[in-house]
Amino acid sequence: MRLLITADTHVPRRARDLPPQLWAEIEAADVVLHAGDWVDEPLLDAMSARSARLVGVHGNNDGPALRARLPEIARINLDGLRVAMVHDTGPRTRREHRCAARFPDCDLLVFGHSHIPWDTVAPGGLRLINPGSPTDRRAQPHATYLTATVAAGRLDDVELHRLPRR
Incomplete structure (x- = not known):
C-alpha cells in the first residue's frame, strides 16, 4: 500500500x-493522509476526487466548514498498522513522551502544524512523522511532503520529498 502524507x-x-x-503523488497513492491546515474547502473536495482514499483532520487555520467535515483526531488501521493523525502535538520539547502517553495504542502518529519535517520514535515504539509543508516552507530550505509504503503492519520506504522553489 502506497501512502502520500502531507499537511x-x-x-x-x-x-x-x-x-x-x-497532485501526481496524490493520484498514485492508495491512501492520502492530510494532517490539517487545508484552509479552503474546495481543496478538500479536489483531493477527495483525485485520491483513491483520503483521510484528513482539521487544523488551527481551518474554519467552521472544514471543522464540520473533518475530525480533530483520525484513527485508522492500514493493513495492520495502527495510525493516528492530529494537526498539533504541542511544543517539540518532550513531544515523543507526551504523544506516546496520548496515543498508547498506535504504531504511527502523523502530525503537522510546525511546517518542519519530523521523524522520530518515542519510548515504546510510537513513530512520529510530520511531512512539513508543500506550499509554505517557512524557515525550512524546501517545501516538502512524504511518501511511504505499508505492508503487514509495517511502515517502510519513508521518503521525504523536496519540492523545487517557486
Whole structure:
C-alpha cells in the first residue's frame, strides 16, 4: 500500500494550488493522509476526487466548514498498522513522551502544524512523522511532503520529498 502524507497546504493563502508533483503523488497513492491546515474547502473536495482514499483532520487555520467535515483526531488501521493523525502535538520539547502517553495504542502518529519535517520514535515504539509543508516552507530550505509504503503492519520506504522553489 502506497501512502502520500502531507499537511499545512494552506491553499489558497500560501499558494493558489498544490504543486503538480504533489497532485501526481496524490493520484498514485492508495491512501492520502492530510494532517490539517487545508484552509479552503474546495481543496478538500479536489483531493477527495483525485485520491483513491483520503483521510484528513482539521487544523488551527481551518474554519467552521472544514471543522464540520473533518475530525480533530483520525484513527485508522492500514493493513495492520495502527495510525493516528492530529494537526498539533504541542511544543517539540518532550513531544515523543507526551504523544506516546496520548496515543498508547498506535504504531504511527502523523502530525503537522510546525511546517518542519519530523521523524522520530518515542519510548515504546510510537513513530512520529510530520511531512512539513508543500506550499509554505517557512524557515525550512524546501517545501516538502512524504511518501511511504505499508505492508503487514509495517511502515517502510519513508521518503521525504523536496519540492523545487517557486
